[in-house]
Amino acid sequence: MLNTPLFTNFLKLSEPLTFIFLGVLISCFFVMKVLEQKKISFSIRMFVGLVLGISLGFLIQVVAQFPDTTTIKSSPWIQEIITWYGLFGSAFVAFIQMLVFPIIIISLIQVILTLKSDLNISSLVKRTLFWLMFTTGIATLIGILLSIFTNLGSNMIVSQTTRTSRDVVDLVQVFLNLIPRNPIKAMNDNNVIAIVIFSSLVGSSARIMRSKEKYKRVLDLFADLIDALYRIVMSMAMTIVKFMPYGVIALMSRTLISNGTTAIQQAFLFIILIYVACLLMMFVYAIILIFHGLNPITFFKKSGPALLMAFSSRSSVGSLPVTISTLENELGVNTGTANFVSSLGSTMGMNGCAGYFPGMVAVMIAIMTGAPIDASFIFMVLIIAMLGSLGIAGIPGSATMAASIMLAGIGMSEHFHLLAIVLAIDPLIDMARTMSNVNGAMISAVCIDKELGTLDIEKYNN
Numbered sequence: 001m002l003n004t005p006l007f008t009n010f011l012k013l014s015e016p017l018t019f020i021f022l023g024v025l026i027s028c029f030f031v032m033k034v035l036e037q038k039k040i041s042f043s044i045r046m047f048v049g050l051v052l053g054i055s056l057g058f059l060i061q062v063v064a065q066f067p068d069t070t071t072i073k074s075s076p077w078i079q080e081i082i083t084w085y086g087l088f089g090s091a092f093v094a095f096i097q098m099l100v101f102p103i104i105i106i107s108l109i110q111v112i113l114t115l116k117s118d119l120n121i122s123s124l125v126k127r128t129l130f131w132l133m134f135t136t137g138i139a140t141l142i143g144i145l146l147s148i149f150t151n152l153g154s155n156m157i158v159s160q161t162t163r164t165s166r167d168v169v170d171l172v173q174v175f176l177n178l179i180p181r182n183p184i185k186a187m188n189d190n191n192v193i194a195i196v197i198f199s200s201l202v203g204s205s206a207r208i209m210r211s212k213e214k215y216k217r218v219l220d221l222f223a224d225l226i227d228a229l230y231r232i233v234m235s236m237a238m239t240i241v242k243f244m245p246y247g248v249i250a251l252m253s254r255t256l257i258s259n260g261t262t263a264i265q266q267a268f269l270f271i272i273l274i275y276v277a278c279l280l281m282m283f284v285y286a287i288i289l290i291f292h293g294l295n296p297i298t299f300f301k302k303s304g305p306a307l308l309m310a311f312s313s314r315s316s317v318g319s320l321p322v323t324i325s326t327l328e329n330e331l332g333v334n335t336g337t338a339n340f341v342s343s344l345g346s347t348m349g350m351n352g353c354a355g356y357f358p359g360m361v362a363v364m365i366a367i368m369t370g371a372p373i374d375a376s377f378i379f380m381v382l383i384i385a386m387l388g389s390l391g392i393a394g395i396p397g398s399a400t401m402a403a404s405i406m407l408a409g410i411g412m413s414e415h416f417h418l419l420a421i422v423l424a425i426d427p428l429i430d431m432a433r434t435m436s437n438v439n440g441a442m443i444s445a446v447c448i449d450k451e452l453g454t455l456d457i458e459k460y461n462n
Helices: 005-011 016-037 042-063 069-074 076-098 100-113 121-150 171-176 183-188 192-210 213-242 244-259 262-291 296-302 304-313 320-329 335-345 352-369 375-391 398-409 413-424 426-452 457-461
Strands: none
Touching: 016 042, 016 076, 016 244, 042 244, 069 076, 076 100, 076 213, 076 244, 076 398, 076 413, 100 192, 100 213, 100 398, 121 262, 121 335, 121 352, 121 375, 121 426, 183 192, 192 213, 192 375, 213 244, 244 413, 262 296, 262 352, 262 413, 262 426, 296 304, 296 426, 304 320, 304 426, 320 335, 320 426, 335 426, 352 375, 352 398, 352 413, 352 426, 375 398, 398 413, 398 426, 413 426
16 A cells, blocks of 8 residues: 555655654654753753754664665655655745845844934944944855865765856946845845845935934834834744754754765864854954954953853843943943944844854855855855845844855855754854854954044053
């Protein structure tokens, strides 16, 4: 009966081993549910999911006697398991991709509308945008160069992927393509930068109209609507992120089944490169402080608690109170600057999650799919990373959103599933990324306050 087309071609449930390993996967989900009910921390659950995914994938490899690529493609039960495991993993990925444009549009408009008018806004905003974007650009470039230098992704086996090349366009056409002629079409075409520009114009126009008395009541309602939508979208994002441990099990085991132990070896290289990028960014921060006449050793000593909080919590927003307190009480930053820059820095210009991480992802996927990595590719990755960071929320799992935005921006969103190994090791790399996020925001706040002449140098040096 199981050999009929209904089971072999449609249900993909024709082999006894398929039922057995589907049962094992469901058992792993049950373990994760029990851990969640016992209020085990998200980080620990992610690590457990990683271990279960690796173990399950390795077990299937053992049962299949470590098959090569040809054997994997010709084995009915392995293909059925890959299909069903892909359902659970791909469902999580699809939900992540679903939120890309809502997050960009709503969060960007919300950030612009909520800028406090009592601050010296013109100079403060310009400097904040410059330093957050500037450090994000440097971080992205570091991620790109590290990935190219180490040929990240070259050892990964790409299954069922067509190698494609991008059409080369001139610089003028690149800038023209950024103009959102049709916002709906831009979303359909995954034109992320066009959506960022459109959202910025909406937010800026609404802010200007809100300052006029005859439009204030209507625009206040609009601001309340945007705030409500922002909270809803963030709630949706957090809800989806909670399922990441489940998705990791399916994605990790499916990756091991499809690619073997090579994927794990590549994952370790990715981890190493993330921490190398984190250390290199600290060196960059030190240079920036020196150019501002400030002692970098003093900064890193005093910012230690805030950086440790960011490292352990893996949340830029969750670290915000400690970040602001450290800037004001330890580093002598003006209260307005500390609150404004660190708050804005928790949702945009995140050097780790929106900087070197998506830069590495872009190069890795390009290498895995055989896409050319030329000057125009690097330039586009830099632009997408800096502008795309405007719509990234500072919550655990936000780097997954950044990676999705990056791949959509460079026209490789269909290859998002190749990030399974990266998603599986997320807890290991997210600690370094979050620390870079907070570190970059604090550096920006100190430098901006120094440029504005409001930094308490005596308190900074004491």
